[in-house]
Amino acid sequence: xxxxxxSYLLLVQAARKQDMGAWNRLLKQHxxxxxxYIAELVQDRSAALDLAxxxxxxxxxxxxTLRSDEKFAPWLFSIGHQxxxxxxxxxxxxxxxxxxxxxxxxxxxxxxxxxxxIESEDPRTxxxxxxxxxxxxxxxGRLPELQREVFLLRTxxxxxxxxxxxxxxxxxxxxKSRLHHATVSLRSMLRCSRFG
Amino acid sequence: MKMxxxxxxxxxxxxxxxxxxxxxxxESARRTALLESLSPSGFLWWRALGAELFSPHRVVWLxxxxxxxxxxxxxFSTPDAGGFRESAPAGGQDSFALISNAPLxxxxxxxxxxxxxxxx
Numbered sequence: 001x002x003x004x005x006x007s008y009l010l011l012v013q014a015a016r017k018q019d020m021g022a023w024n025r026l027l028k029q030h031x032x033x034x035x036x037y038i039a040e041l042v043q044d045r046s047a048a049l050d051l052a053x054x055x056x057x058x059x060x061x062x063x064x065t066l067r068s069d070e071k072f073a074p075w076l077f078s079i080g081h082q083x084x085x086x087x088x089x090x091x092x093x094x095x096x097x098x099x100x101x102x103x104x105x106x107x108x109x110x111x112x113x114x115x116x117x118i119e120s121e122d123p124r125t126x127x128x129x130x131x132x133x134x135x136x137x138x139x140x141g142r143l144p145e146l147q148r149e150v151f152l153l154r155t156x157x158x159x160x161x162x163x164x165x166x167x168x169x170x171x172x173x174x175x176k177s178r179l180h181h182a183t184v185s186l187r188s189m190l191r192c193s194r195f196g
Numbered sequence: 197m198k199m200x201x202x203x204x205x206x207x208x209x210x211x212x213x214x215x216x217x218x219x220x221x222x223e224s225a226r227r228t229a230l231l232e233s234l235s236p237s238g239f240l241w242w243r244a245l246g247a248e249l250f251s252p253h254r255v256v257w258l259x260x261x262x263x264x265x266x267x268x269x270x271x272f273s274t275p276d277a278g279g280f281r282e283s284a285p286a287g288g289q290d291s292f293a294l295i296s297n298a299p300l301x302x303x304x305x306x307x308x309x310x311x312x313x314x315x316x
Contacts, residue, residue: 018234020230020234023230023234024226024227024230027226027230028223028226031222031223031225031226032212032215032216032219032222033208033212035215035218035222036211036212036214036215039215039218040211045218048218049218049221049222049225050225052222052225052226053225053226053228053229054229056225056226056229056230056233057229057232057233060229060230060233060234061233061243064247064251065251133210133213133214136207136210137210137211137214140211152211155207155208155211156208156211156212158208
């Protein structure tokens, strides 16, 4: 991330004192990138809204755990990341129950896209996906979760590799490798001219 | 077909534009979260106390707690050689009453060896 402005640090300091105005301004700066990050990870708009709200609430409650004011953005995204992990765990448990109940119905491959991805594949979406940007978005959605999260963090907030490593709780080398694979996958599908 | 890298800023713009219709909902989520977390009903005094008093000095608090636990553990783990914990010795008033009555007890034939030093 670029160097943090002094006014930003003042906002974080005011937020530590539970200043509503400071919190509003701070979160406003990051809310859309954070929401996009969560939405692209969980591939579910309403769940992403709930998770974003929980992330904001957790940030307010646990601001005292933020060690360095400059690291507010990576810290906020790490809370969002943890919310996504919790969401996946809940989903996994729910899916396991549904699978058990519908054991007789053997339709659907194990390695295919998740239930949310299948739901979103209506004919209209497929048609739009033929356009350049939609093709890119679809391809981002198809990236493996581990690659998708590092790609989104790098893209949306321009976090450094160290910051991404702290957010996703992985070594920097692993983050670098995941980012490389994500970029290669996207590059092989898309032409730069469409986004230049 | 020209194959080059995807400009990061453009990719971010595409992603943000794709989700722009959710901006109002996200703003509303932010407001709700802040109202719930910062309003007096949502503000829990014990959390604030923990944040202000415990968290900044948690090492000191934990250290003190550990010392107290050790003291209590050591106190109860040592053998009770004097038998003080099972039966407490007579208080000052009780002892005085016994000593005062020692001659009477002697007349009655009750052994008062324990208090002989007083009868001299």
